[in-house]
Amino acid sequence: MAESKKELWLEELANFIVEANKNTWAGEGGEVPARFRDGTSLYYRKGEWELEDDYTGYFSAPGMTRVLYKGRSVWTMAYFGAGQLGGEEHLVKDTFQFLKRALMRVTPEMPFRGPGIYNEDNWRYNFRLLRGAIVDFIGREAIYHNQSLVFTQTVGGGIVRHKDEKGEVIAPWAL
Secondary structure, rough: HHHHHHHHHHHHHHHHHHHHHHHOOOOOOOOEEEOOEEEEEEEEEOOOOOEEEEEEEEOOOEEEEEEEEHHHEEEEEEEEEEEEEOOOOOHHHHHHHHHHHHOOOOOOOOOOOOOOOOOOOOOOEEEEEEEEEEEEEEEEEEEEOOEEEEEEEEEEEEEEEEEOOOOEEOHHOOO
């Protein structure tokens, strides 16, 4: 019984992440006042679920996405890396518009970033899950323009586990 509750909750989490991502940066929405100096903050809420996404920078913009359920942090994903590669800055606007289109194709089966492969004209997006699943993962995304690597980023994250007053684990699906 507990396993099916966990699996149903993880499915709901994955579906929420997909919906929230399509309604924030990739969908050009959800911007709220920045939570830290020189940063950008995005927010999306549906029912008891909330997504907060904070990043800083432009050509290279590390950040963190946090999902809350019933007011508690339950899942996070950090993203970092080279971003727009040196010498390719002239492609940054086109790269980010292409990245947004790729990220709009994210699925609940792999809700971290975009699809495994997405091609459009001279552009190619790749996402590889290097290890794990939604509960604990590391992945790598790359964008190629005319077969040259122009953008790269690493992502990692997973489930957040809190403790109760006795120091016992609180599973997020038990909140």
